[in-house]
Amino acid sequence: MGSSPRAERSRAADWTGTGAVRDPGTVQGSGGGSGSRGGADSGRCGIHGVRRIPGGGVDPGGGADFRVGADPERLRIRGRVIPERCGTRGRVRTRGGGLFRAGGSGGVGTGRVNLIASHTDYNGGFVLPMALQLGTVLVGSPTQDGTISILTTSAEADEPHRVQFPAPHHGSSLSPGRPRWANYVKGVIQHYRGGAMPGFSAVVASDIPLGGGLSSSAALEVATYTFLQQLCPDDGDLVAKALACQKAEHTFAEMPCGIMDQFISVMGKEGHALLIDCRSLETVPVLLSDARLAVLITNSNVRHTLTGSEYPTRRRHCEEAAVALGKASLRDATMAELEAARSRLGEEVYRRARHVIGEIARTAQAAQALQDRDYRMFGRLMVESHNSLRDDYEVSCPELDELVAAALEVDGVYGSRMTGGGFGGCTVTLLEAGAAERAQQHIQEKYSGTATFYLTKPSGGAKGLPL
Numbered sequence: 001m002g003s004s005p006r007a008e009r010s011r012a013a014d015w016t017g018t019g020a021v022r023d024p025g026t027v028q029g030s031g032g033g034s035g036s037r038g039g040a041d042s043g044r045c046g047i048h049g050v051r052r053i054p055g056g057g058v059d060p061g062g063g064a065d066f067r068v069g070a071d072p073e074r075l076r077i078r079g080r081v082i083p084e085r086c087g088t089r090g091r092v093r094t095r096g097g098g099l100f101r102a103g104g105s106g107g108v109g110t111g112r113v114n115l116i117a118s119h120t121d122y123n124g125g126f127v128l129p130m131a132l133q134l135g136t137v138l139v140g141s142p143t144q145d146g147t148i149s150i151l152t153t154s155a156e157a158d159e160p161h162r163v164q165f166p167a168p169h170h171g172s173s174l175s176p177g178r179p180r181w182a183n184y185v186k187g188v189i190q191h192y193r194g195g196a197m198p199g200f201s202a203v204v205a206s207d208i209p210l211g212g213g214l215s216s217s218a219a220l221e222v223a224t225y226t227f228l229q230q231l232c233p234d235d236g237d238l239v240a241k242a243l244a245c246q247k248a249e250h251t252f253a254e255m256p257c258g259i260m261d262q263f264i265s266v267m268g269k270e271g272h273a274l275l276i277d278c279r280s281l282e283t284v285p286v287l288l289s290d291a292r293l294a295v296l297i298t299n300s301n302v303r304h305t306l307t308g309s310e311y312p313t314r315r316r317h318c319e320e321a322a323v324a325l326g327k328a329s330l331r332d333a334t335m336a337e338l339e340a341a342r343s344r345l346g347e348e349v350y351r352r353a354r355h356v357i358g359e360i361a362r363t364a365q366a367a368q369a370l371q372d373r374d375y376r377m378f379g380r381l382m383v384e385s386h387n388s389l390r391d392d393y394e395v396s397c398p399e400l401d402e403l404v405a406a407a408l409e410v411d412g413v414y415g416s417r418m419t420g421g422g423f424g425g426c427t428v429t430l431l432e433a434g435a436a437e438r439a440q441q442h443i444q445e446k447y448s449g450t451a452t453f454y455l456t457k458p459s460g461g462a463k464g465l466p467l
Contacts, residue, residue: 104139104140104141104467105139105140105141105227105230105231105464105465105466105467106137106138106139106140106227106230106464106465106467107137107138107139107222107223107224107225107226107227107228107229107230107462107463107464107465108135108136108137108223108226108462108463108465109135109136109138109218109219109220109221109222109223109224109225109226109265109462110131110132110133110134110135110136110219110222110264110265110268110459110460110461110462111131111132111134111135111136111208111214111215111216111218111219111265112129112130112131112132112214112215112218112219112260112261112264112265112268113129113130113132113214113295113297113419113420113426113428113456114127114128114129114260114419114420114428115128115129115130115273115295115366115370115382115419115428115430116128116359116362116363116366116378116381116382116385116417117129117260117359117360117362117363117366117385118359118385118389118393118395118418118419118420118421118422119258119314119318119355119356119359119389119393119395119421120258120278120356120359120360120363121257121258121259121260121276121278122256122257122258122278122315122318123258123278123318123322123329123330123331123356123360124278124279124328124329124330124331124332125278125279125329125330125331125356125359125360125363126275126276126277126278126360126363126364126367127258127260127275127276127278127363128273128274128275128276128286128363128366128367128370129260129261129264129273129274129276130264130268130272130273130274130288130295130458130459131264131265131268131269131274131458131459131460131461132208132214132297132454132456132459133456133457133459134206134207134208134214134219134454134456135206135207135208135219135223135459136204136205136206136208136216136219136220136222136223137204137205137206137223137465138150138185138202138203138204138220138223138224138226138227139202139203139227139465139467140200140201140202140203140227141200141201141202141467142198142199142200142231143198143199143200143201144198144199145199146166146167146198146199147164147165147166147167147199148164148165148166148167148189148199148200148201148202149162149163149164149199149200149201149202150162150163150164150182150185150201150202150203150204151202151203151204152181152182152203152204152205153203153204153205153206154181154204154205154206154210156210157179157181157210158178158179158180158181159179160179161179163179163182163185165186166199167189167197167198167199167200168189168190168197169196169197173190174186174187174189174190174252176251176252176253176254180253181220183252183253184217184220184221184224184248184249184252184253185204185220185221185224186248186252187221187247187248187249187251187252187253188221188224188225188228188244188245188248189224189228190248190251190252191244191245191247191248191251192225192228192232192234192244193234193235193237193240193241193244194228194229194231194232194233194234195232195233195234196232197228197231197232198231198232200231202227204220204223206219206220209299209426209452210303211303211424211425212299212303212420212425212426213418213419213420213421213422213424213425213426214297214419214420214425214426215261215264215265215420217249217253217255217261218245218249218257218261218262218265219265221245221248221249221262221265222241222242222245222262222265222266222461222462223462225241225244225245225462226462226463226464227464229241229464230464230465230466238266238267239263239281241266242259242262242263242265242266242267243259243262245262245265245266246258246259246262249262255311256311256312256315258278259276259278259281260276260278263276263281263283264276264461265461265462266461266462267283267461268458268459268460268461268462269285269458269460269461270458270459270460271287271288271289271457271458272285272286272287272288272289272458273285273286273288273367273370273458274286275363275367279329279331284367286367286370286371287370287371288370288457288458289457289458290373291433292432292433293375293430293431293432293433294430294431294432294433294435294436294455295428295429295430295455295456295457296407296428296429296430296431296436296439296440296453296454296455297419297426297427297428297429297453297454297455297456298403298407298426298427298428298429298440298443298451298452298453298454299425299426299451299452299453299454300397300399300400300403300424300425300426300427300447300449300451301449301450301451301452302397302399302400302424302425302449303424303425310395310423311421314352314393314395317348317349317352317353318330318352318353318356320345320349321333321338321345321349321350321352321353321356322353324341324344324345324349325337325338325341325353330353330356330357330360331360333353333357334357335354335357335358335361338350338353338354338357351391351392351393351394352392352393354388354392355388355389355392355393356393358384358388358392359385359388362381362384362385365377365381366378366381366382369381375414375430376414378414378415378430379413379414379415379416379430380415381415382414382415382416382417382428382430383404383408383415383416383417385417386404386416386417386418389417389418389422390418393422395418395421395422395423396418396422397422397423397424399424399447399448399449400418400422400424400425400427402446402447402448403416403427403443403447403451404416404417404418404427405446406442406443406445406446406447407427407429407431407439407442407443409442409446410431410435410438410439410442410443411435412431412432412434412435412438412439413429413430413431413432413435413439414429414430414431415429415430416428416429416430436455440453
C-alpha cells in the first residue's frame with residue numbers, strides 16, 4: 001500500500017495517504033459536549049439518551065435491549081420496551097410496564113454517511129453513500145380502536161414525546177403540525193402504498209445523533225415504512241418505498257431533499273458503498289471491505305437544521321443555473337458551458353453551479369478510485385469536495401473546517417470532508433486502521449469544541465422485524 005502520508009495543508013489542502021478498519025460498531029465519546037455524556041469508557045454514546053451495551057446494541061434508558069449495530073436482524077426486545085405512560089391496555093405486558101400484543105413487529109432504518117457528493121442528488125447527479133451501523137427502530141403492534149399512538153425515546157426530540165391521532169382512511173388524511181419529530185412518521189403513514197391501515201401503538205428508539213448530518217430523519221421514515229409493511233404489506237417495490245419516504249419529508253417536514261438518504265437507508269448493502277445515479281435511480285455497489293481501511297465519523301456536536309431558508313435557497317440557485325444553461329438539471333452541464341455563461345449568472349449562482357458540476361464529476365472519479373483501491377486518489381477527491389463545499393456552496397462552518405484540518409495533520413489519513421447537508425454535523429475521514437486511535441486523540445486535542453467519534457463500516461439497509 002506504500003508508505004504512510006504526511007499532511008500538506010492549505011486551509012484543507014489536497015491529501016493523499018494509505019489506509020485500513022478497526023472493530024466495527026465502536027463508539028467513543030470525549031465527554032462534556034452536546035452529543036456526549038461521559039468518556040469513552042462510560043458506555044454511553046451520548047445521543048438520544050441511548051447507551052451502548054455489550055454486543056453492539058443500544059439501551060434507550062430503561063432496560064430495553066435494542067440490538068441495532070452491525071446486523072439489524074439481531075434486534076431483540078427485552079424488559080421495559082414501552083414505558084407505562086404509553087397507557088396501552090389489554091396487551092401482553094413485559095416486565096416493568098406497557099406493551100405489545102402478541103404478533104407485534106418492527107422496522108429498522110439505517111443512518112448513512114455520504115463518503116463524497118453533497119448537494120448533487122437533487123441536481124440529478126451521482127452520490128456515493130454507505131449505510132451505517134447506527135440506526136432507528138420502530139416497534140409496535142396493532143390495536144382495535146383505530147388510533148395510532150407513538151412514543152419517541154429521544155430526549156432531544158421536541159415535546160411532546162408521545163402523539164396520538166386517528167389512523168387515516170378513505171376520505172380522511174393527516175396533516176403536519178407539532179411536535180416536529182412526529183411529522184416524519186405522519187408523512188410516511190399518509191403516503192404509505194399498502195392496504196387499509198389499522199390503529200397501532202409503537203415506540204421509536206435511535207442511536208443516530210439528531211442534527212448530525214447522518215440522516216436521522218430518513219432513518220425514521222424508513223423504519224416507519226418498514227414497520228407498516230409488517231402491518232399491511234405493500235407490493236415490495238424498494239424504489240417506490242424510498243420515493244414515498246422522500247415524499248413524506250417534502251410534504252410533512254417541508255424539506256425539499258434529494259433521494260440519497262432514503263435510497264441508501266432502503267438499499268444499503270453490507271460491505272459496500274452504493275453509487276447512486278439520482279436521475280435514473282440505478283445503483284452500483286462498490287466494495288468497501290478492505291480490512292486495512294477505516295471510516296471515522298466525527299460529530300462536531302454543532303447541530304444543523306436544514307428546514308430553514310439556506311437549503312431551499314441553494315436548491316433554487318441550482319435550478320436557476322440549469323435554466324440559464326438550457327439544461328434540465330446541472331447533471332447535463334459541463335464546466336466549459338458554465339464558464340461560457342458566467343457573465344449571465346450572478347456570482348453566487350455561478351459558484352453554486354460550479355460546486356455541483358465539479359462534485360458530480362468527482363463522485364464518478366471517486367467510485368472508480370474506490371473500486372481500484374486507489375485510496376490516495378479517493379482521499380484527494382474528498383478534500384477537493386470539502387474545499388468546494390466550503391468556498392463555493394458555503395455550507396461548511398468553522399467547526400467542520402477545524403475537524404477536517406486536524407484530521408489531515410495525522411499520518412495515515414487519506415482524506416477528510418464534511419458530510420451531510422452542512423451548517424454543522426459531522427465529518428467523514430478515510431484512514432488506516434492503525435491510525436484511527438491517534439487520529440481521534442489528535443482531532444480532539446486540536447478541536448475547540450467536544451467531538452464524538454464513530455468508527456464504522458458499511459451496513460445493510462432496512463429490515464423488517466417480526467417479534
